Amino acid sequence: AQTVTQSQPEMSVQEAETVTLSCTYDTSESDYYLFWYKQPPSRQMILVIRQEAYKQQNATENRFSVNFQKAAKSFSLKISDSQLGDAAMYFCAYRSYSGGGADGLTFGKGTHLIIQP
């Protein structure tokens, strides 16, 4: 079974600064997807960024980018120019490439991101 580990229960950053959230995972599969989801107090899980394991290029979405190290099984999220609206719980998640998602997503325990004005 796959596992996802987020070792930072809480992170704090000054507004406009850059912060990196860490995630490691364990799998024996070679093809898979990795995700970062954001969960604000509204409770809705919002997809931030997605990475396909077969792609060597790191995914980027505006101020959000990842550092995907497949051999090290590491998938960190960098948020540049942090904004107050970025404050939320951030979850790293894994999904097998095969099976059509029948195994669902495997989530980490989350990192609570605090933005200091």
Added chain:
Amino acid sequence: DAGVTQSPTHLIKTRGQHVTLRCSPISGHKSVSWYQQVLGQGPQFIFQYYEKEERGRGNFPDRFSARQFPNYSSELNVNALLLGDSALYLCASTLDRGNSPLHFGNGTRLTVT
């Protein structure tokens, strides 16, 4: 377009009771998944349904069951409620059974007393 809608928003039940949670996917989405999120933890996969059939199941007891209707909406049923079933229950829909992104609803907060 409306997103994934879940009802009710909050629910309080007593141990031993039964509960039904409902989910309407985004229009055109044929797959629905259910997740349980205990306070302070990440969501855990319960079920995936596609075209009204169960396609995947997580490590949950048989007290948990679900179904998907012809309009692709879904119900999650939990029998013989335990205190440990208190959690946020999230529904997510996807366009197909493949690797399309999941779109989550706002969840149902279930409290078992």
